[in-house]
Amino acid sequence: KIVTGRSIDDAMFDDLEETLIASDMGVETTLSIVDELRDRVKSDKLKNAEDLYGALKDALRKRLAEGDHTINWTSNNGPHITLIAGVNGSGKTTTTGKLAAKLAGENRKVLLGAADTFRAAAVEQLMIWSDRAKVDIIKHGEGADPASVAFDATDAALARNVDNLLIDTAGRLHTKVNLMEELKKIQRVVQKRHPGAPHEVLLVLDATTGQNGLVQARQFTEALHVTGIILTKLDGTAKGGMAFAIQQQLGISIKYIGVGEGIDDLQPFDPDEFVDALFE
Amino acid sequence: SLSQKLDSAFKSIRGQGRLTEKNMKDGLQEIRMALLEADVNYKVVKKFMAEVLEAAEGQKVLESIHPGQQIVKIVHDELIKLMGEKNEPLRMADKAPTIIMMVGLQGQGKTTTSGKLALKLKKSGRKPLLVGADVYRPAAIQQLEVVAKQAGVESFSLGTNANPVDICLMARGEAQMRGCDVIILDTAGRLHVDDQMMNEVRQIATQVNPTEILFVANAMTGQDAVSSAKQFNDVLPLTGVVLTQMDGDARGGAAISLIEVTGCPVKFVGTGEKLEALDAFHPNRMADQILG
Ligand SMILES: Nc1nc2c(ncn2[C@@H]2O[C@H](COP(=O)(O)OP(=O)(O)OP(=O)(O)O)[C@@H](O)[C@H]2O)c(=O)[nH]1
Ligand SMILES: Nc1nc2c(ncn2[C@@H]2O[C@H](COP(=O)(O)OP(=O)(O)OP(=O)(O)O)[C@@H](O)[C@H]2O)c(=O)[nH]1
Ligand SMILES: [Mg+2]
Numbered sequence: 352k353i354v355t356g357r358s359i360d361d362a363m364f365d366d367l368e369e370t371l372i373a374s375d376m377g378v379e380t381t382l383s384i385v386d387e388l389r390d391r392v393k394s395d396k397l398k399n400a401e402d403l404y405g406a407l408k409d410a411l412r413k414r415l416a417e418g419d420h421t422i423n424w425t426s427n428n429g430p431h432i433t434l435i436a437g438v439n440g441s442g443k444t445t446t447t448g449k450l451a452a453k454l455a456g457e458n459r460k461v462l463l464g465a466a467d468t469f470r471a472a473a474v475e476q477l478m479i480w481s482d483r484a485k486v487d488i489i490k491h492g493e494g495a496d497p498a499s500v501a502f503d504a505t506d507a508a509l510a511r512n513v514d515n516l517l518i519d520t521a522g523r524l525h526t527k528v529n530l531m532e533e534l535k536k537i538q539r540v541v542q543k544r545h546p547g548a549p550h551e552v553l554l555v556l557d558a559t560t561g562q563n564g565l566v567q568a569r570q571f572t573e574a575l576h577v578t579g580i581i582l583t584k585l586d587g588t589a590k591g592g593m594a595f596a597i598q599q600q601l602g603i604s605i606k607y608i609g610v611g612e613g614i615d616d617l618q619p620f621d622p623d624e625f626v627d628a629l630f631e
Numbered sequence: 632s633l634s635q636k637l638d639s640a641f642k643s644i645r646g647q648g649r650l651t652e653k654n655m656k657d658g659l660q661e662i663r664m665a666l667l668e669a670d671v672n673y674k675v676v677k678k679f680m681a682e683v684l685e686a687a688e689g690q691k692v693l694e695s696i697h698p699g700q701q702i703v704k705i706v707h708d709e710l711i712k713l714m715g716e717k718n719e720p721l722r723m724a725d726k727a728p729t730i731i732m733m734v735g736l737q738g739q740g741k742t743t744t745s746g747k748l749a750l751k752l753k754k755s756g757r758k759p760l761l762v763g764a765d766v767y768r769p770a771a772i773q774q775l776e777v778v779a780k781q782a783g784v785e786s787f788s789l790g791t792n793a794n795p796v797d798i799c800l801m802a803r804g805e806a807q808m809r810g811c812d813v814i815i816l817d818t819a820g821r822l823h824v825d826d827q828m829m830n831e832v833r834q835i836a837t838q839v840n841p842t843e844i845l846f847v848a849n850a851m852t853g854q855d856a857v858s859s860a861k862q863f864n865d866v867l868p869l870t871g872v873v874l875t876q877m878d879g880d881a882r883g884g885a886a887i888s889l890i891e892v893t894g895c896p897v898k899f900v901g902t903g904e905k906l907e908a909l910d911a912f913h914p915n916r917m918a919d920q921i922l923g
């Protein structure tokens with residue numbers, strides 16, 4: 352859509368607005384970016400499409416730059432513990448498997464906690480990932496209390512001197528009060544058994560999600576204090592534009608992106624690549 | 632809500648006499664913003680707003696005493712026109728077995744919805760067979776078997792070393808043997824841009840010739856709904872859409888995009904994780920929800 356040499360006009364701004372909306376950036380963020388660009392065109396006397404394109408990428412990069420897109424996976428006091436949460440089907444279990452493989456590949460001793468005791472074959476699914484990543488797993492029978500799995504996993508992580516514990520939880524909608532309470536209880540139980548934990552609370556967000564992504568981030572962080580986001584399914588055509596509003600309004604950064612269903616399909620978040628990909 | 636926004640947009644000009652073209656333009660912009668915020672795809676919004684403008688001009692809204700109310704009614708009616716006037720039920724084959732094929736992107740709720748459909752059909756006197764054609768996702772077949780057990784229905788699969796096309800082909804004979812009159816094919820989640828996987832569903836559809844091919848999508852899906860649905864619709868003769876996770880607070884604008892792009896009705900909505908949580912789609916209620 353950005354044709355080189357074309358001079359800046361209203362039609363170009365309309366095209367730009369559509370591109371940003373199409374990336375799921377949302378109306379509010381899109382309008383604010385477009386306003387910012389109109390000001391820059393005036394103040395810097397920008398002339399053509401390339402100038403506008405450059406200014407746009409700057410504006411987008413700037414919004415992500417204020418975030419910290421890395422995770423410190425080491426705790427100086429016993430096992431580093433991560434809670435994996437998010438709405439149904441977003442990719443939590445698969446992402447837990449990918450993280451386990453990544454950390455095990457760094458010669459860390461990794462343990463998984465199968466705290467989804469509700470969904471059909473959820474534990475079996477995570478068990479296959481623990482086999483693939485060659486890491487141990489703590490699980491209970493179906494219908495067990497998720498908090499007790501989380502407790503036992505934390506307990507085992509301490510006893511076995513594990514470097515990293517990853518606790519996978521059941522998918523849940525943020526609108527379900529009792530399920531959000533259950534998640535808070537899981538966090539409390541881990542904290543009680545090992546003060547300072549969980550060190551990381553990762554919200555797994557599906558890149559095909561629209562404006563509800565911001566609502567999810569807001570509600571989950573209100574309940575648990577989310578420390579980072581993993582944006583999955585970016586190997587599709589969805590752009591994940593809601594990441595900008597989440598960074599700006601909630602100060603929560605993307606740490607990794609999921610780019611496929613295989614064990615290696617996890618990449619550290621690169622803001623520049625992410626911004627470039629919006630226009631591909 | 633949109634009706635409140637439009638009311639206030641037009642109230643501010645009421646004392647000044649009739650509505651002007653500019654007021655109308657502002658009012659329509661409010662509607663456009665509301666639809667985009669509800670996750671309706673921007674191309675679908677463009678087309679939809681053209682219809683609304685045409686209807687507004689036709690109904691001479693500029694000369695109306697209550698322009699705000701009239702426009703809201705126009706938008707509401709145009710939404711109903713787009714989504715279908717009433718619920719479209721599941722198509723049954725003239726001669727058993729009825730074959731329902733579930734397709735869609737990863738994690739949208741296909742396996743769970745397959746179980747829900749099986750339960751619904753069992754309650755209406757049918758004998759469904761759930762078929763596990765997902766050989767890729769870890770423990771997918773086990774998930775379907777647990778769901779089948781929970782629904783109290785038969786299930787069939789050939790394990791993860793089988794070819795999904797073969798599994799679906801063999802399901803016919805299996806259903807006949809077990810006296811099942813409805814076959815529900817649960818396929819693996821796949822990306823519309825994965826040619827190999829799209830070829831797989833094309834083959835299944837061609838060889839099995841399903842009565843219904845349902846595209847399953849999450850109600851919180853954003854702008855991408857159009858890209859994925861269009862591709863699936865190009866490759867397969869889709870007959871219906873199922874919108875899952877309607878028990879959440881997503882506005883569900885994807886419903887409009889999906890109906891517009893596939894030309895298919897939304898037949899069911901998923902309203903929870905339990906197998907009972909499957910409702911018929913009601914265009915009227917959806918229109919109210921989207922307009923807020
Ligand atoms: N293409 C693609 N698919 C993914 C990605 N991450 C996960 N998936 C797929 O998405 C589907 C759902 O993944 P799960 O890991 O089961 O999701 P979940 O959040 O644990 O689901 P629930 O526990 O049911 O809430 C599976 O088919 C995964 O293979 C990704 O980055 N890209
Ligand atoms: N709240 C809610 N959750 C749902 C609904 N439908 C499905 N789910 C949940 O969404 C998650 C994904 O459902 P699945 O049935 O595994 O999705 P799928 O499309 O088969 O996933 P893949 O086979 O990996 O593509 C599960 O946690 C389900 O329990 C619904 O209507 N409401
Ligand atoms: Mg899971």
Ligand SMILES: [Mg+2]
Pocket residue numbers: 741742743765771818819820
């Ligand atoms: Mg499935």
